[in-house]
């Protein structure tokens with residue numbers, strides 16, 4: 001295992017300017033450039049790269065394996081970069097919420113508990129132009145984690161007192177009302193569902209007898225499903241496309257991984273020469289596809305499974321972890337597929353042997369449970385009419401949403417699906 005610093009995080013594009021409070025009067029809020037992790041076995045180094053100075057406070061709570069909050073007094077973080085991203089080492093994932101008037105709160109969830117070993121701010125110097133806030137973590141139990149806060153930061157006593165006096169998480173993380181929504185988005189309770197509307201743009205997919213394009217009905221169904229899921233308040237919904245754009249099939253599962261998805265569902269409409277054939281079917285990854293997934297993951301350097309960067313591990317260990325991730329993913333996908341078929345069969349015609357396995361590129365992310373739903377046969381006149389009917393789409397997508405609810409409600413299925421929550425620990 002190496003202790004090199006990994007570059008993660010993306011583009012800190014949009015820049016919000018400070019409006020009220022600033023560390024220096026008249027100055028802009030510092031901008032978050034990047035968050036980096038240096039995992040090294042029992043220690044994890046977290047580095048916040050900033051383009052200026054800002055005050056910060058650190059607090060934490062006992063949620064799960066622990067949770068670290070870093071409040072920056074004046075820091076701009078673009079809206080797109082506030083979503084949770086996978087962490088490294090002790091950190092399962094991290095995200096940002098805006099805080100009034102010009103600050104930001106970093107929320108870091110632990111994969112396994114750790115205590116704060118050191119915190120220091122590095123001013124620019126030694127050829128480095130950035131300010132860096134460095135937090136070093138070391139494996140420890142939760143009580144040591146909580147104890148590590150006041151012991152090392154007596155000036156933060158008030159923050160910690162507040163954090164520990166209010167066990168209810170919402171009180172702890174809820175900043176003033178304008179940012180309530182963003183905090184909700186960061187809540188660990190909300191599952192991330194990625195919906196992939198098949199085809200799009202230059203790729204119309206199959207075509208029905210009366211001219212309907214598959215890409216049109218998959219998009220309409222995806223939007224309907226997204227609306228239903230969002231209404232429930234239980235999910236973060238990520239649409240691979242929400243318009244008629246062309247998206248390469250090779251990148252669709254990567255999108256799911258990047259979104260830190262808990263579930264990936266790809267919507268399609270089937271087609272066959274025999275026009276009498278109709279009904280829905282659900283595909284999950286086959287064993288053969290699973291082998292291909294491993295090969296591709298290695299070829300593309302995408303070793304991320306369970307939130308671990310498998311490149312950090314030697315090859316044998318990486319193979320075992322990847323296998324484990326795939327076994328769990330295949331089981332979770334199959335469980336979801338069974339529930340999905342059950343719910344769908346009450347609302348729409350089904351194809352014989354409606355659960356099928358296939359070697360489909362779109363299902364290949366090794367650590368995201370995924371299904372491909374062929375909603376109906378666009379080549380069948382009745383099914384084509386259904387696909388074009390907003391009422392049928394709504395009813396069918398409500399059945400899909402019910403299956404998603406059931407999947408996440410079942411503790412057994414959840415365990416199997418909680419691929420990033422520590423199965424490899």
Ligand SMILES: [Zn+2]
Pocket residue numbers: 198199205206214268269
């Ligand atoms: Zn298709």
